[in-house]
Amino acid sequence: MYSKPVIPLYCTLGFHHVDKNKAIRIGSEKFPATPSQIELVESQQVSNYKLVRIGQSIIRFIDQWVVEPILTLRRFAHILVLFIPVAVTVPIVFFGQKIGQEDTTGTLWWYDFLATQMERAGPTFIKLAQWIASRTDLFPLALCARLSKLHSNVDPHPFSYTKQVIEKAFGRPLDQVFTELDPVPLGVGAIAQVYKARLRPGILLNHSEEQFTLNENIMTSDSVQVLGKEGKPVVLHTAVAIKVLHPKARQIVQRDLIIMQYCAKLLTLIPTIHWLSLPDEVRVFGEMMKEQLDLRGEADNLKRFNEHFKDSYNVKFPKPLSAFSTKDMLLEEHEKGIPLDLFLKQASWAREHDVECVFDHRIADIGLNAFLHMLIFYNFVHADLHPGNIMVEFYKPSAYHPLRLAWSKLIGNELIDDGELAVNRILAVKEDPYKLQKELEVLDKEGYSPRLVFIDTGLVNELNDVNRRNFLDLFQAIAKFDGYRTGELMVERCKSPELVVHPDVFALRMQNLILGLKQNTFHLGAVKIGNLLHETMNMVRSHHVRLEGDFVNIVVSTMLLEGIGRQLNPDLDLLKNALPVLRDYSIKEGGKVALENIKYPQANGHWIKVWIFLELRNYLGRNTRDEEWLQLW
Structure with a gap:
């Protein structure tokens, strides 16, 4: 949510005026106005003529209670034309060859048809599809996978x-x-x-x-x-x-949200989907859309x-x-960078041709490190971290070294960071993987390092105190390999614990899942956190454990970032990458946590405990009797 602009004192006192040149006049003085100031002042201006104000009120009334309902009904008719065929073809999901545990070829065809119609329905439904793709706790994974690939097909406005x-x-x-x-x-x-x-x-x-x-x-x-x-x-x-x-855009989205709210209330009458609480989810989606508008x-x-x-x-x-x-x-x-997709494609080409990757491991580490800082340090996470929103630039670390900078200024030969030239060199050969590989190797020898640029920050995740505490408790239970307690916490603190199907069975399934993670950890291989979270979302959906949307978005972001990182570095270990961040956080917050533990015994240093465990895991990884020692611990 944005910070509302502070209304200047001269506005509150009524001395403001915007002239025809869009300058703010205060008394006899005139100041150039910025767009934000113009918007603020004009939004507060009221006509001095009573007749004009009455006319404006009548126009607003007609617009709100006559024109808008008619336009909403017309929009509803258009949506019906698009989605009635989707509803009619639902029975096809029961036909076709079985694929996996849940789906058939008919199911996958229907998912593709639904995605196509959502794309045709316009911006609100495209955003809805992208939001559904992030809710793997509520919707089948095959559907989420298809909708996650849905991109805007909107024609550009003139x-x-x-x-x-x-x-x-x-x-x-x-x-x-x-x-x-x-x-x-x-x-x-x-x-x-x-x-x-x-x-x-x-x-x-x-x-x-x-x-x-x-x-x-x-x-x-x-x-x-x-x-x-x-x-x-x-x-x-x-x-x-x-x-x-x-x-x-605002009017279209507002009409679509009204239609979705009514449809959600009708669908709630179906007993099998009552646990989804669709009206609440539509409300959350609506708030997200309004923030983006x-x-x-x-x-x-x-x-x-x-x-x-x-x-x-x-x-x-x-x-x-x-x-x-x-x-x-x-x-x-404006940032001139290289799309991350180019590096993902080059990494795949390098593995196929048995060529050593350049910069890929560093890019993966930087991305995960940035995400972990957002999550652990700042509790402010970019909520749309797909490759299209990440670019790569280059810079020369030597150009920022304090001693080198001082010496270069002393001799009158200042260091220049010509990272933009490196970007241009890469973009010039982006179509030829052989030339691209050679250019990357040359840049590496010349001392360049990658920098990640994150764009499109309209959506962020910020856990409130309750959700953050739940997240930390859950993280601690996983770190201690207490799978049953992990399952219990997820049930106790979900939105509708009374609607959970077989909570004891869910806790036991979580215990088995965490035991599998524990065995991998004892072998000290790279633990695939994404796989663990993927299986957890499967169980959450089948047992109707309805989690908070912000919590699920953090989970999905973790899965997505690890997936991107593993494309660049197949041996990537998220837990190992978390160690430096946890060390820094523990040094920064350690004293504060200690004081809180004295004053409030229930306030535990969760991240610090996770850090200690991971340090132990990392240390024992250097010893031959690692499994025996970890089991004893």
Whole structure:
């Protein structure tokens, strides 16, 4: 959820006014207004004429109680046309050859048909499909796998609409805001599309808090040097990405949510799916959609991620321009990177040709390390971590070494981080895996290191105190290999414990699953946490253990990140990767936890206990009698 902008004092006192040039006038003084200020002030302006206010109220009433219901019914008719064939073909799931334990060829055909119709139904249903794909605790895994591959098939809205949104936000023509603006979108999503542009330096100079002033050793092709207000040269990064909501996106989503709510209430009458509590799930989905329809929320998320990772060289998030962002438009720093998919394909090619991978292990480690920091340190996790939202850049660590920097300045030969050139070299040979392999090897010899850039932060997971405590208790039970207690905790703290089918059997099944993990751990192989979580979600669904959505999203994110990491490094061990993060966290929080344990005995240092166990596991891995010692422990 975004932080609501603070209303300036002059607005609350009634002295505000926005003139025709979109400047804020206070008394006799005039100040250039940013889009966020314009939006804030205009939202509070009320006509001085009573007749106009009465007319506006009548128009709002007609729109809300006459026009909207008619348009909602028309939308409902369109949805019926799309999904009645889906309902009619349900019996086909009982036919066909058996595949696995749950599915038949008929089932898989029906899942594909459902995915196709959801894609045709528009942005809300595309987002719904992506959300269903994340709820492997509620829906069959084969269905989730198909829906997870569903991408937006929305036609781009016309550039004329984008121009209208931007000019209204800035209160001036496009050519007074940007020196360049490519009318062809970089990407088109379900609810918005993105463009690349270059801001005029003067726009940034008037708002110092939004300046992308760069370090002296990070010059890029998007950098310009201009004179600041004090006459000193200032380096600005002027390339921005502009995200603009599709026209009428809010109205369409609102109508779809009303229809979904009514349908969910009707479906709840079916006894076999009562445990899903579909109205509650639709409400949660609706809240998620509404957050994404206000682009100020994404700007706020970017700001928080930048604060958390400000000291990291190998993890980066684009910087947002909050003052230039509104509900319908987001401006953020444009990042020129290499799609992670390119490295995933190259890793597969390298294994097929028995070639040593370059950078793959480091990229996998950086990604998992970033995720673990989000989860353990900050409790603020990017909730949409698929490969399309991760890019790879390069940088030279030597350009940031304090001693080298000092010496280079002393002799007048400053170090330059030319990471952008490395990106361009890779993109130039991306179609030829042989040339790409050679170029990666050359970059490695030249001392380059990879940096991951995470984009599209509209969705985040942030566990509340209760869910975080439940998560830590569960993690502790797993770390202690107490499978039965793990199952009991999941049942006790789920949303509807009274609807769980055979809770004792569920706990026993969890015990068997954790015992399998324990045996793998004794052999000190790379424990596949994703497999464990995958099996757990299977059991959760079959026993109707309804978990909190945020908790499940964390589980799914863990599975997804480990899956991506293993494509780059088949021997990846999430527990081993967690050790450095847990060490840092334990050093940082150890004293605080100790004091809490004295004051509140029930406040346990869960992460610290997990850290101690993993350190023991890591230490015993170097000894020959590892299994015997671990069993004794």
